[in-house]
Amino acid sequence: MADLHLPGTLTPLFPGLPRRLDIEAATVGGAIEELERRWPGLFDRLCEPGPSLRTHIHVYVDRERASLATPLEARSRVDVIAAISGG
């Protein structure tokens, strides 16, 4: 189970979505697809067509910058960050 942490801008959009949850997935993309299965529409909020991560959505796996293809280990920590931008 990966230890997934989500940004505070995301959770108000989907009732019941917690800031932190355990998730079983082989890659970052797989983790987001699992979130989509549980909270339909969530994939669009993190990813663009392609698919790829949205420009200002950054993902780190065990503190290393990651992409959708980045593999997850059983005890990986995954941080999804809404990058600081705008005003």
Place this chain on the structure above:
Amino acid sequence: MPKTLLLVGTRKGAFLLESDADRRDWNLRGPYCEAWQVYHAVHDAVTGAIYAAAASEWHGSAVWRSNDLGETWTHSSEGISYGEDSERKISKASTLAARNGRVLVGVEAPGIFESKDGGETFSLLTTLAGQPGSEAWDDPANQPPGHLGISAIAFDKENDSRFWAIVQGVGLFETTDDATSWTPRNRGLRADWPRPHEEVGFCVHKVVRSDDKRLYQQNHVGMHRSDDDGHTWTEITEGLPTEFGFAAAAHPHDRDTFYVVPLAPLHGRTMPDGKATVWQTKDAGSSWKPLRKGLPQEGAHLGVLREAMAIDTYDVPGLYFGTSTGQLFASNDEGGSWSAIASYLPPISSVEVAILD
């Protein structure tokens, strides 16, 4: 007694203001839509739903909806995409039109999506492909900052298969067969720049319908009127302080009365001389009169964007406009006098009004 509802789209969410039919005292609620930038918020008179076209810098574009006048909201972007393999990307949901439960969403890159299930899912209706020069619409060199793509959609009053769409910086188009085919409606408009195609290349900011045959238009270069359903246009700028502006509103009961907010051209785009003024014609553009009573007349360098003015349909209509610095002004006497009903909102993108029985 009917209730008057103002829907205000801002850079930081949607706001709602409620009043009674007197339209003197207003109750402000919001922000809604998780403070996403709301480009346009509208009300469907038949279903009672509110829709808001919005985009988040982090989470992309979506259409928010509320079926209980703003008490609860949800959002969807399901189907608002040109596809996984397309080079066309959607930067924002720019504009909305809602009619009888059907929702049309104009987006950038230019295209219109529709929902037939109350905003839960969407499908691509048209990209207006095949119009002159449309192959270059996505070229960043042809797009000004903040490009809206489809900047407005307006239904015909009677026929739901007929509507107009503005492609920003390109022109006005009409469909009479539910977007199967489109016709440019720009003849007679002025353009002070070279155009490779005769029928397009015009900077149409706002088009409002007056009656069955008449349309008014605020253009980048001049005010215009059409008395033949947009087939031809005549310039009616003379008498206005500038030819530039965005917002416009047509009187619901008098086809000759029309309102506009002229702005300084070029990059300033604020009210001339710092005097907040709405201009009114009561003779279809032959003459213009400034409406200033109650509006700030000193140091008021206010901008008003293309969807940020609205008029209601009471016997004595009320007018409303919001500024790009967050002031919201209202008149309950056809523009004769004004008051600020909100002064510290985020920058305002759109103002719409609905009368709820």
